Amino acid sequence: MIAYIVKRLGLALLVALAVSALAFFLIRLSGDVATAIAGEGARQEDLDIIRQTYGLDRPLVVQYLSWLWQTLRGDFGTSIYFKTDVSSLVLAKLPVTLLLGLTSLLFALVISIPLGVLAAVYSNSWIDRLALGVAVVGQALPNFFFALCLVMLFSITLRWLPVSGSSTWLHFVMPTIALGYYVAPAFMRLIRAGMIEVLSADYIRTARAKGLPARTVIFKHALRNAVVPVVALTAVQLGFLLGGSVVIETIFALDGLGYLAYQSITYKDFPVMQVIVLLLSVIYVLLTLASDIANAWLDPRIRVA
Structure with a gap:
């Protein structure tokens, strides 16, 4: 188990490093930092001074290594637009995004687990078709449009x-x-597919043959095994919710990381953009790592493999 955790941790660190490099170079290619600092009507002499002062005249690789070293030391720079320390600015907005992500995940589990169980127990019935219809609508409906519909109502x-x-x-x-x-x-x-597979297993038929109540068979024996893959998906979806909250926070003007990311993009606040992308990426990688470890703990076959 320890060897598995060390291996997954090393892979997670490599992924986080690759994401930080990719985010840095893509943000730099999206615009000129010197122009964002000085303004659109700045003279070339002023732009040259800014580039020299902030080290923007150096090669991108050198700039990235310098930024990475400062980041590892805890120096995330100063916001161009808000004129404040980036780390304190981001940490002040993080609780709102975390709260929104956790409540959204809880809401998704509350409505999806009962629907998945009902769809599996009453497979190919009108209940199954109704649950699948709810799932199709939720997947096809853009969340920003659904948000606007909620506002209207x-x-x-x-x-x-x-x-x-x-x-x-x-x-x-x-x-x-x-x-x-x-x-x-x-x-x-996922729950529907897992429950259908588990309900056809031999040990479920044995439990029913022993005369166990249907509720005990479904929730104590079947659901416990069908819910294992949900652990990995929960971590992935929580990372998606944190990173995908930009549109929702902008629509509802929630004072979180998503709305801050929208503001930093609007005002070309590159230091803030970099830290937000890096932070959300690291959180996503850590959640994936946690899900891998949890799955290995729940399923010994993964550790053996």
Whole structure:
């Protein structure tokens, strides 16, 4: 088990390093940092001074290695637009995004697990078709359009929920539904497929032959084994929710990392963009690593392989 964890940890570090390099070079290619600092109407002499001051006249590889060394030391630079330390700015916005991601994931699991179990137990019935229909709609409906529909219904028509802000729990209701419903179909289909496979196993038939109640067979014996693949998907989807919250946070003006990323893109705040991409990538890699370790702990066959 320790050898497996060390191997996965090394792979995770390599992935994080590759993502940081890719993000750095792509952000640099998207625009000129000196122009973003000095403004569009700056003179060439001023641009040259800025490039020399910030080391932007050096090769990109040298700039990346310098940025990586400063990042490893905890120096994330200063925001061009907000004129403040990037690390404190990002850490101040992170709790909102984490809360939105966790509540969206919880909402997705709450609606997908019962639907997946019902679809498997009543396979090929109208309940199964209804559950699959809900999954298809959730997967096909863009989350930004669904979010706007929620705003029209609950904020403008019914006036039950606030449109924007993040000061109370009511501000998170619509963003949670919009973001969670988009990832729920993946959980539902995985649970349905796993339950159908497990319900046809020999030990399930044996449990039924012993006269165990249907609820015990389904939830204690079948669901416990069918839910193992969900662990890996949960980590992946949580990373997706954190990284994919840019649009939802922008629509509802939630003061989180997603809205900060939108602002940094709008104002070409390159230091903030780099740190947000790096942070979300590292979180995604760590979640994937945690899911691999959890699966290895739950399934001994993975450790043996």
